[in-house]
Amino acid sequence: MSTSHALDAEAYRKIYPAEFYKKFLDEKVRPDGRPLGRCRATSVAAGAVSKADGSALVKIGNTTMIAGVKLEIMRPTDDASDVGTVEVTVEMPPLCSASVRSGRPTEEAQSASQRISEVLTHPAVFDLTQLCIAKGQAAWVAYLDIFCLDADGNIFDAALLAAVAALSDVTLPAVTVLEDGRVTADTAAVAEAQANAKDAMQTGEENAKGTQILTSQRQLSLKCVPIGLTCGLNQGHLIADPCAEESGLLDTTITVILNESGELVSVYKPGGNVGASDAILMDCIEMSRLRYKEVSPLLEKVLGKGMSE
Amino acid sequence: MESREDGREDNQMRQLACERNLLNRADGSARWSQGQSCVLAAVYGPRSTVGRKENPEQANIEVVFKPKIGFAGVEEHELEHVIRKTVEGVVLTSLHPRTGISVILQVLQNDGSVLACAINATSMALIDAGVPLKGLVAAVAIAVQESGGLILDPLLTEQKLARGMVTVAFVDAQPTEAGVPTEADTLTCTTSGLFSADQYLDSLNWGRTACSRIAAFCRVSLERYQRGSQMLA
Amino acid sequence: MAALETYSPFTTQETAVAPLLSKGKRQDERFPEEFRQIFIKTGTVSSAAGSAYVEFKDTKVMCSVFGPRKALRTNAVSADGQLNCDVRFATFAAAQRQRFVQGTLERDCTTLLQNALEGAVIRESFPKASVDVQVLVLEANGGEAPAIITCASAALAHAGIQMRDLVTACSAAHVGEELLLDPTDGEERRAEGAFFLALMPQSNEVTHLSLTGEWTPQSMAEAMELCTDGCVGLDSLVRDCLRATPPSRNTKAKGT
Numbered sequence: 043m044s045t046s047h048a049l050d051a052e053a054y055r056k057i058y059p060a061e062f063y064k065k066f067l068d069e070k071v072r073p074d075g076r077p078l079g080r081c082r083a084t085s086v087a088a089g090a091v092s093k094a095d096g097s098a099l100v101k102i103g104n105t106t107m108i109a110g111v112k113l114e115i116m117r118p119t120d121d122a123s124d125v126g127t128v129e130v131t132v133e134m135p136p137l138c139s140a141s142v143r144s145g146r147p148t149e150e151a152q153s154a155s156q157r158i159s160e161v162l163t164h165p166a167v168f169d170l171t172q173l174c175i176a177k178g179q180a181a182w183v184a185y186l187d188i189f190c191l192d193a194d195g196n197i198f199d200a201a202l203l204a205a206v207a208a209l210s211d212v213t214l215p216a217v218t219v220l221e222d223g224r225v226t227a228d229t230a231a232v233a234e235a236q237a238n239a240k241d242a243m244q245t246g247e248e249n250a251k252g253t254q255i256l257t258s259q260r261q262l263s264l265k266c267v268p269i270g271l272t273c274g275l276n277q278g279h280l281i282a283d284p285c286a287e288e289s290g291l292l293d294t295t296i297t298v299i300l301n302e303s304g305e306l307v308s309v310y311k312p313g314g315n316v317g318a319s320d321a322i323l324m325d326c327i328e329m330s331r332l333r334y335k336e337v338s339p340l341l342e343k344v345l346g347k348g349m350s351e
Numbered sequence: 352m353e354s355r356e357d358g359r360e361d362n363q364m365r366q367l368a369c370e371r372n373l374l375n376r377a378d379g380s381a382r383w384s385q386g387q388s389c390v391l392a393a394v395y396g397p398r399s400t401v402g403r404k405e406n407p408e409q410a411n412i413e414v415v416f417k418p419k420i421g422f423a424g425v426e427e428h429e430l431e432h433v434i435r436k437t438v439e440g441v442v443l444t445s446l447h448p449r450t451g452i453s454v455i456l457q458v459l460q461n462d463g464s465v466l467a468c469a470i471n472a473t474s475m476a477l478i479d480a481g482v483p484l485k486g487l488v489a490a491v492a493i494a495v496q497e498s499g500g501l502i503l504d505p506l507l508t509e510q511k512l513a514r515g516m517v518t519v520a521f522v523d524a525q526p527t528e529a530g531v532p533t534e535a536d537t538l539t540c541t542t543s544g545l546f547s548a549d550q551y552l553d554s555l556n557w558g559r560t561a562c563s564r565i566a567a568f569c570r571v572s573l574e575r576y577q578r579g580s581q582m583l584a
Numbered sequence: 585m586a587a588l589e590t591y592s593p594f595t596t597q598e599t600a601v602a603p604l605l606s607k608g609k610r611q612d613e614r615f616p617e618e619f620r621q622i623f624i625k626t627g628t629v630s631s632a633a634g635s636a637y638v639e640f641k642d643t644k645v646m647c648s649v650f651g652p653r654k655a656l657r658t659n660a661v662s663a664d665g666q667l668n669c670d671v672r673f674a675t676f677a678a679a680q681r682q683r684f685v686q687g688t689l690e691r692d693c694t695t696l697l698q699n700a701l702e703g704a705v706i707r708e709s710f711p712k713a714s715v716d717v718q719v720l721v722l723e724a725n726g727g728e729a730p731a732i733i734t735c736a737s738a739a740l741a742h743a744g745i746q747m748r749d750l751v752t753a754c755s756a757a758h759v760g761e762e763l764l765l766d767p768t769d770g771e772e773r774r775a776e777g778a779f780f781l782a783l784m785p786q787s788n789e790v791t792h793l794s795l796t797g798e799w800t801p802q803s804m805a806e807a808m809e810l811c812t813d814g815c816v817g818l819d820s821l822v823r824d825c826l827r828a829t830p831p832s833r834n835t836k837a838k839g840t
Contacts, residue, residue, distance in 0.1 A: 092642055093723050094676040104630035108722065110676030114590035129588070133684055135672050137648040137718035139631045143656070149432055156429035166545050183590050187675040187684070189720065191646060192629045217593055227593040266545075286631070294440075305545045309517075313436030317522060317536025320555060327548050 063291050067279050074285065079329055081271070081283035086203060086340045088211040096184075096212030096262070098344070100204040103285060104194035109204035111186050111212050115225045118174070118181045126173020126181035128209070130159040132188045132201050139193035139286070151190075154198050158205050161268050161299060161307055162186070168209070168264050175217060176255045180225045182214060184262075195285035198297055202270045203337065210345050212262040219255040232256070266301035269337050270308070271330040273297075275316060280325055282333070296323065298330040302338065356506060357386070364491070364504045364561060367568050369471075371479045371576065377455075379480025383472035385504060387462035392472035393455045394480040400451030409444035411451045416469065419458040430466060437470055437490075437520055437539045443483040452482060463507040464492035466518045466541065475569065488538065489565035490520035493554040495546040501554055503561055515544025517551065519558035523566035535559060592680055604759050604771055612641075612768065617810055619766045619817065620727075624734075624825045626742040634743020638735040640766065644722040647735040649743040652710035665710035669697045671719045671732060678724050693719075693732055696792065700733045700751050700782040701740070703791040709746040726769035730755050730818075733782050738822050742829070749784035750822055751791055754814035756807045763803065765810050779804070781811040785819035 055062045055073075066073050076082070082103030090099035094110035101107075118125065132154040136142050162168050173182035186208060188201045215227045218235035226232075235256045274284040274292035284292060294314025299307040306327070311318055318326075359365070365386030374380035377393035384390075397410050404411045414435040416427045423431075438454060454476065456469050470490035477484060494505035494513035502509060510516060520539035537555060604611060614620070620641035629635035632648035639645075655666050671693040675684050697719065705715070717736050721728055730753040737750045757767040757775035764771055772778065777797025783790055795804065 091644075091674075091676055091723055093679060093725070097676070106629075108674075110674065112592075112676050112681035114592050114681065116588050116590045127588070131675075131684070135684075135718065135720050136670060136716070137629065137632070137635075137646065137672075137720050140650050140653070143716075149428070152425055152428050153432045156425045159425075160543060164544065183588060185675065185681055189674055189722075191720070192631055194630055215593075224591070225593045294436075301545070305547055306515075306542065306551055307545055309540055309542045309551060311537060311540040312433045313438070313440040313520075313539045315440055317440075317538045318540075319536045320552065323537065323540075323555070324548070324552070327551075 059287070060291055063288070064277070067276060067281075070279075072281070072288065078279055079282050079332075081333060081336070082285070084203075084337060084340060086207050086337075086344050088207055088344045094208075096208050096210075098204045098207030098211060100200045100207065102196060102200045102203075102283065104192050105196055105200050105285075106191040107188055107197070107200040107204040108191055109186060109188040109201075109208035111184050111208050113212070113214065114183045114185065115175070115180050116183045118178060120178075123178040124174045124181075125170035126175075126183055127170065128159070128162050128168065128173075128184045128186055130162060130186045130188070130205060131155050132158065132190070132197070134190045134193060134197070138190040142193070150197060154188075154201050157198070157308070157310065158188075158202055161202070162205060162209065164307075165265075167266055167268055167301070167307065172260075172262060173214075175225060175257055176219060179223070179255070180219065184209065184212065193286065195287070195289045196272050196283050199270050199272050199283065202268065202299065203341075206264065206267060206269070207341060207344060209262060210264060210341075214257070214260050214262060216259045217257055266303065266305075266307075267338065267341065268299045268301050268307045269330075269334050269341075270297055270299035271326070271333040273326050273329060275314070275318065275322070280322060280329070282329055294318070296326045298326050300327075300330050300334050302334070304331060355502065356508060361500060362503045362557060362561075364564070367565065369475055369569070369572050371475055377476075377480070379476045379478070379482070381472050381475035381479055382459070383468055383475060384460075385464060385468050385471075386506070387460055388464055388468045389459040390465065390468040390472040391457045391459055392469070392476035393457075394452065394473075394476040394482065395455070396452035396480070397447040397450035397482065398452075400449070404451060405449050408448050410442065410447040410449075412438050412442065412444070413451060413453045414438065414456065414473075415453070416456045417458065419461050430469070433466070433539060433541055434469060434473060437488060438473060438477070440538050441474075441484050441486060441488050441522055442477065443485060446483050461507060463505045463510045464518070466490070467492045467504075467520075470520050470539070471565065471569075478569075478573065486522040487566050487569055488520050488522055489562035489569065490518060490539070491558050491561040491565065492516060492518045493557050493561075495544065495550050495554065499550065501550065501557055503557055513544065515542060515546040515550075517542045517546075517554040517558070519555060519562070521559055521562040521566075523563060535562075594679065604764070604774060605762050610764065611770070616762050617765045619814060620768075622818070622821055624738060624821055626738055626825055626829045632739075632743070634739045634741070634745070636735045636738035636742060638731050638738065640725075640727045640731050642723055642725045643727050643731050645719060645728065645731040645735045646722060647717065647719045647732070647739040649715060649717050649736075649739045649745065651715035651743070652713035652745070653716070655712065655714035658712055663711045664707040665712065666714040667698070667701060667705050667707060667717065668714055669694050669701065669717045669719070669736070671697055671721065673721045673724060676723075677721050693721075693729060696729055696782075697732055697736055700753060700792045701736060703789070704737070704747045704749055704751045704784055705740065706746040706748060715740075715743075715745055724769065726767050726772050727755055729753060729780060730766070730782075734818055734822060738825065741822070741826050749786045749789075750819055751782055751784055752815040752818040752822065753780065753782040753792070754811040754818065755780045756811055756814075758797075758799070758803055758807065763807055763810055765814055777803075779807040779811060781808065781815065783812060783815040785816045 096111035782792035
């Protein structure tokens, strides 16, 4: 008798998803047992990929994102001669979800790429001059690629978290510029340049050719740490961190990104079937504040950095 | 209070201008200008669409956003995404299932607040095409300055110097008295830069008032057109 | 925005200073016929009908299986199901960053995987439907092809797709007189010959075999034996893992 009830519930869930979901919302709970305002279990691990120059693996419930940073050298443009750049790409490979079939990037992934890029290249969040090697000659490019390994709703929050963790995990190697103008991180060449610089300092004379460009190893750091929370609206109920099943039933989504000082880095509500009143927007901001308190210790632990509240 | 580059007050919009029905082939078109910013919108549809895009329950909306110079990149795709979701919020898509509605936007001049301009142009083009709508969408941009003050409808130079910027869109479902803000819900909101929650709330209020004024302008413009065409008939 | 022209400051050419084999041990302290540390886990992707994650020390591969589900293009001639394989390398998988597009390396691996699995999957069991095997290589440090095939087999088994047998694969390289089993990236590049074998261990049938470089008949026979043993070992590890985790009941993913 009980198995037929279980089958009925599963069938109801598939055929009438909206009504099924409404029954739970009316009781202020969700099918996976969470209250409306609770996010799924979150974990952050840095250094997941050894071949990358910086990486992080983030899980929010089943949603898994892995971010890797690869460093390369570019020649800065004339109007931005003392900065490098961060190129963010969020990819949803076909393995992450049954709904991603073709090779073209999904709209969700492109949207997430652009929004994360905007946040991470803003001067108040990340100082791009850290990536400068020699003004006008060479600068670092940090290719930050974020792959979704399992798409169970709320890609954006996980992607942003992975991006922030991976970027903070990057240590720029010491580099020097060779005679042909190419930058190299080859340890032998760098050691030689370091020795030359030391000699020049000790003897107090300047190299006739001019001082060779040499930078030291340093860790990348963010000026402020942005953490986001995506909420969905369904019949007036505000639902935090929607999973994939819930995402299909939402009227609209609102993403709020805050930094440690409580400043709004982004409030994103792209259209949707309903509008959001000021009250709802303020609720979202409040929920994001609580989420920040939840997630920042995870980042702190992983990166071993002190982050001021 | 510092005066702005073009002599406007902080909460003063630029000159609005709207011209509709300027493209022959499109079902609806509108050219919207806010000062020196100008966007042309063309609407095609509801019309038949490709098999895989066909939705048996509602119309499928597509947006193409072309910048003034260069090709559309990731930035433009994101704007398309936002505009598409905004349009989905106002168009009564269930009235035209299995069809497609395409909105093509071309930036003619960019002097700040381009997204707001584009949404306004889209709104007027949709009306021109006779697409059934829940209401009139109006959008506006507000910049938060380094000093903490807000300015409405920023120029490109003001945008670049600003600490942050908020673009909001509201739906105007019924005529309102000029200057009286309605407790309308925010349909679309995108921001960039950093600012406090209080500044954000203030910009929402400014946005609401400005959008109701824009909606009023639109209605006057439409009524005038209506009267004009009736006179010719 | 035009793509940036960038280059990597890290030198990829290793100066061949250290010998691959010294005092009977390899650079990473392994014996010539020793496999790297293997880790296999199934059920790693919740959205998929079946999934697996395989690590050969620091070569990391993830695989999802979707289906049987409606095929995108039905073959009018045959009623058999379709097996579609797709292998992607993450941009940060190799030492040099590569764009996330279907390059020659990905295509080769895809063909290899397709050939290796064709012999094992019973396509008559899902007529007019397709089973999609999606692989993502997270880190490539040598032995990607064996890892990919082993991972795909585990994922297919986890998804409950009918197969004649599991397919496991092994590769070997020879340097001078010595044969090295499961070579790392560095060893592969400096080797004089490479041997790759994909085997159905229980039925002892080879689904794919390839040889490159210089081989004597004797060394080839040795390599065959070595790889066969390696495959059998991998097979028992995969079976242990499958026995430990229950098969996926992800009916949601199957029906899509």
